[in-house]
Amino acid sequence: MDRREILAERPVERGRGFMPGVSVNPSRLLFTAGLTGRGPDGSLVAGGMAPQARRTFERLQSILGRAGGKFDDAVKQLVYVTDIDAYNASGRAERAKFFGSTRTASTGLVVRRLADPAMLIEVELVIDLAGSAQGKPLLEKYNVEQHGGDFYLGGGHG
Secondary structure, eight states: OOEEOOOOHHHHHHTTTSSEEEEEETTTTEEEEEEEOBOOTBBBBBSSHHHHHHHHHHHHHHHHHHTOOOOOGGGEEEEEEEEEIIIIIHHHHHEEETTOOOOOOOEEEEOOOOOOOOOOOOOEEEEGGGGGGGSSSEEEEEEEEEETTTEOOSSSSO
16 A cells, blocks of 8 residues: 655644544545644634634645645545534535535534534545646655655645
8 A cells, every 4th residue: 555644734733643644545545634723823713613614624725735636636524513503604604615516425523522622623534636636746855754764844835
């Protein structure tokens, strides 16, 4: 199996024992971790469901971009929310801005709380990269993290 890890955009995520995304062959499936509405500094964005949902999907978009995918390639989504009424009132609209008319197999769960009590939404995706740009490497060899003697630099590329 050809397994490729998509590195975190924030250093704090690198030390937590998980990868924000993992892609596997033969069909180049990308499995994202559950992402939330954290800003670049690691703090949750303020303002309720809409800003947290928007930031969550922005973070997913960043992972997809680094893997050569897009929301149109999504085949499965798992959405955890702590307030279904808030999600229905504003979270769904934020989701639609990223997914457009793309429909996926979906599971929605209302939970009492997420890992941080201030979190309102967490989203995981499964993406089929088979139809996306195949030439883009998922990891660039340079520095930052050591994996088996090789060094890799994760992050956006111009």
